[in-house]
Amino acid sequence: QSVLTQPPSVSAAPGQKVTISCSGSNSNIGNNYVSWYRQLPGTAPKLLIYEDNKRPSGIPDRFSGSKSGTSATLGITGLQTGDEADYYCGTWDNSLSGGVFGGGTKLTVL
């Protein structure tokens, strides 16, 4: 059981938009920055969003992040078949004094 809650799966058609939610509490999301990662099959995770809504260089603006209270959201527009992957949110938990991840969301581009 993950500390952060993500939907197990989401799907949308090519070209459409999808959002992935990440729900936590005041001990984690509510008081710490959230990062988002994409993991393509058989590869290591890759940073998509850091500090809630910032994109590293090289990440297209199709990817966006937002946060409100104890929940964070990853948005992906202009979906491509290459976006099919597992997506994870992560942050620090002050009560646990450790990092926490969501259980991951599998994105299917129909």
Add this chain to the structure above:
Amino acid sequence: EVQLLESGGGLVQPGGSLRLSCAASGFTFSSYSMSWVRQAPGKGLEWVSAISGSARSTYYADSVKGRFTISRDNSKNTLYLQMNSLRAEDTALYYCAKDPKLRCSIDYWGQGTLVTVSS
């Protein structure tokens, strides 16, 4: 270019020990916190441990506390994870990760090294 290269994984019996290493390059290693994250086969990511750049601060997941020890050698640009009293549930791909703010704010990941605990 940031590179993180893990090594030291393998097959070990329950109760055994392993030491993982992570050779870092492409950044000033001593200036950055580092973390270990694992992924059991077919499962999600699990944060394991983190260490500050100076090694003065270390943190552990409850699942490994008292059994695993994170350390680093800044003169060798290398991160370590000493794993003792290994259990079947420790079987996973272990990723080394650069974690600039020591707050699970990982910006770069290695490719991972596989640890299998089985008799």
